[in-house]
Amino acid sequence: MSDLSHKDDIESAAKLQNGHPTTLASGINGAETSPPLSSTALGDPTAQYTRLLSIRAEILRFAHTWAYGTPVSQRQALSAFASHRQMLRSWRDELPANLEIKGRPLPALSQATQLAELFSIHLWYLSSYCDLCVATLSTVLEAARRGFQPAAPPHIVQAIQDDCVENAAEILRLSNLVLTNYPTFVSRDRRISVCLYQAIRITVWDLFRHPSPSTEMKRSTVALARGALIHLGAMAEVFPSSACRLGESLKLLENYGFTRYLIDLLPPEVFDVLSKAAGAKDDLSNDTAGQPG
Known part of the structure; x- marks a missing residue:
């Protein structure tokens, strides 16, 4: 986990896109751009999702x-990153108040469809931002590794990494927000399990950018991932693919010495359910002794 450039992430993201109902319009120079929305459609979650x-x-x-x-230059990659980042930010800035999920009362659990719409809209925005960062870093850093081009300026790489980490953390905060308000809420979009796993992986990577992460830093990382793990556990009961992502998430945390914090921060019955759903109960339980702090 030396950096965030990961070609598997690009393939996974592309697979997630399959089956999504998208509406694409031909833009300038044949580029595919999102169609403009009427003032009425701006507040419609389906229109914004599309x-x-x-x-x-x-x-x-x-x-x-x-x-x-065909290989692209760093300048091309960074230029494309800037333009696509602006597209995402413009979409976010134009989101009307009725589609915000923070700073307002969430819909009642009886309005599960509305809650699921808000959760999906914000999660896919954050996940798309992460995918953009990972793809750009993969392109820029791989070109430098192969000696095709000089390394990109460190401050630019750092800024993109920080962008990626912050949006991954926001995915985890979003999961915690929904869990805190509605512990029984479960998304029926199986594709988001990959987004949750990606957010956990990026957050763990960020922690180990520090030479010697403290016990409190590790504990805080697991606390941040708590909602995503519980959500994955609930989804694993419905979708086999979610069980796989849950297993990968728990194994990742196990490999980096986080199991003791999982046990501390999750109720025993929840930890047991997660472990069974992931098929990793014995591995995790046997790993609790003698872990580094």
């Missing part, structure tokens, strides 16, 4: 080209 996914599709098209097509 608009966001059209931006995401454009990001993933570029990411796939960078990973498997």
Whole structure:
């Protein structure tokens, strides 16, 4: 986990896009851009979801080209990063108040559809931002590794990494927010399990950018991931693919010495359910003794 450039992430993100209902319109120079929304449609969650996914599709098209097509220069990659980041930020800035999820009372659990819409809209925005960062870092850093080009300026790489880490952390905060208000809420979009796993992986990577992360830092990381893990556990009872992502998440945390904090921060019955759902109960239970702080 030396950096955030990961070609597997690009493939996973592209697979997630399959099956999403996107609406793409031909823009300037043939570029695919999200269609403008009427004032009425701006407040419609389905219209905003479709608009966001059209931006995401454009990001993933570029990411796939960078990973498997003709090599691009760092300047091209960074220019594309800036333009797609602006597309995402513009979408976010234009989101009306009725589609915000923070700083307002959440819909009642009886309005599960509305809650699921808000959760999905914000999660896919954050996940798309992470995918954009990972694809850009993969392109820029891989070119430097192979000696095709000089390394990108460290402050630029650092800024993109920080962007990625912050948006991954926001995914985990979003999961905690929903869990805190509605412990029984479960998304029925199986694709988000990959987003939750990616957010956990990026957050763990960020922790180990520190030479010697403290016990409190490790504990805080697990506390941040708590909601995502519980959500994955609930989804694992419905979707086999979610059980796989849960298993990968728990194994990742186990490998980096986090199991004792999982046991401390999760109720025993929840830890037991998660372990069984992931098929990793014995591995995790046997790993609790003698772990580094």
